[in-house]
Amino acid sequence: MDDHAACSRSRAPAFAARRGLLSRGDRMRVLVIGAAGMIGRKLVHRLASDGALGHEPILSMLLADVVPASEVTNPGSVGIETAVADLAQPGVVRELLAGRPDVIFDLAAVVSGEAETDFQKGYRVNLDATRCLLDAVRAVGGGYRPRLVFSSSIAVFGPPFAEVIDDQQASTPATSYGTQKAIVELLLSDYTRRGFLDGVAIRLPTICVRPGMPNLAATGFFSNIIREPLDGRAAVLPVSVDARHWFASPRSAVRFLVHAATLESELIGPRRSLTMPGVSATVAMQIESLRRAAGDGAVALIRHEPDEAIARMVDGWPRAFDALRAHELGFRAESDFDEIVRVHIEDELGGVIKFS
């Protein structure tokens, strides 16, 4: 029996890869899975704009997602291909690897709220599809050993934990989403140890301020209460202002991914999962940052509507980390929540806010 059964059934792929673009050369080939997502889009934009990953020029990027990735407006010298493909469908991932990407970013996921309400979908996408990817990389063989950067999450940690969580903390997730992330972390370490690939899992803080529409992530309100007022709209706060959580901006998330892609493998060592740095802030601190950026009028748009269920859930979330290993490896986040708000205003609002 070849591998994990879900991956071994052959089936026509959902797209046709144009392989010419991905022919071998001196420059890097990059595969971004989940390229149409919020972080994926920003990562692709940055890579195209840099034209390089670290010191290595990028030859081409293959952007894969279940929906079409948005067009890259300024690809420079980077050849860009897109593939609309459901990785949970057998056979698809083999096609994505046809060009033997040197670096793979795996950002595709069903978010926390949805993985909790749709048990099977969460496991299918967050676990099975990712395992198919790992097995497909392994199946290539012949010394192929790409860097694979996996976007994990602080959701791998569940209570009880210390007020400040260190790098020794056990992964005892309190959600199906966190469980799926923790399992992939284990697989990634084992596959790396066995020499099948060169994996790094980065545990992202809650990304704040998320641009665009609210999604099904349970952490969404932390972004809503900043993004909506900055745009002149009301937002609901379902928890107490004392609730504390761990944040980094989308810009930091992209920086983490790029840094993880270029780190020396030996520096990482056998533990391939790294808790990313971030900012520990209470909702009250968030609100004061909003006030400093946009004044009382913006803050007045936040309506406090306590929701016991959400409050209980947030109570079970990590509040702060001592991300020492990541820090030693050169990962950097914002230094306070003011900076997170500033990054949002710069990157999403062109520096312009409705209240000031």
Add this chain to the structure above:
Amino acid sequence: MDDHAACSRSRAPAFAARRGLLSRGDRMRVLVIGAAGMIGRKLVHRLASDGALGHEPILSMLLADVVPASEVTNPGSVGIETAVADLAQPGVVRELLAGRPDVIFDLAAVVSGEAETDFQKGYRVNLDATRCLLDAVRAVGGGYRPRLVFSSSIAVFGPPFAEVIDDQQASTPATSYGTQKAIVELLLSDYTRRGFLDGVAIRLPTICVRPGMPNLAATGFFSNIIREPLDGRAAVLPVSVDARHWFASPRSAVRFLVHAATLESELIGPRRSLTMPGVSATVAMQIESLRRAAGDGAVALIRHEPDEAIARMVDGWPRAFDALRAHELGFRAESDFDEIVRVHIEDELGGVIKFS
């Protein structure tokens, strides 16, 4: 798509369950998966002999394994069925659940050495087959929520770790076997949290003294150096006498399993994996216990043949635990290595040894 793909393909089962025996009643129905293994046989013998699990009389036991389970010589009032079935084959596990067992012991595994040499077999048996079991239990529905006792292992822990490891230790396995066990632990906790089953994973110490023939477990020599001399045969010691490790007898392993099956679910709490108590002993301590039990002649049968590869591997293994949670929940192991040797002599040699 229904579940994990490997489980969803229907196929004729490898055996025909005789369901009459497992009809509903007041007494317990027990399913033992891996019943032909060393621990499985001892567990079945004990359950048949007790005729009960805790305070509950046992109606029937279904003994499943890839090879025929040995006959139970004295089943008493317990109805016994056997099934030769490869759980990694789709559809099989649904048949095993046809009688809706109240308690399921999942002991089936590819051992550590083999999971390292045969990557795919290890994942197929230790991960995929177990996940099929969990999903099959979940698929039953209708309030069916059996106690599932999973035999995990201290192999979920990899270096670096403290000299004495506590219950907060992160699972960072250094082998594929340990990775597979750690993943099942995560699944078991999530499936329990979601209410699909009532799982407990017990992390067994290295079982010593293993009776019978050496198997492919990398830890086998710890048993060989006691069992073989007690039987008048030579044994090879591949590591230094300073090597320290964590042990419990087969009798303790069975006691752990029975206790795990009868524990109140609420007492266990959300963290469903428990490190079992044991005895921390160096090889030198093992040898002195052998000497006290069987004299210098027995010890002289141990031949020291250092093996660098094995020594390096053992260096990466846990040496001692503070198994506080398990202890508080009433799990008990031997108190020293003398007792472990005594248990072996009583249970395997009928109290008779060749040297004394």
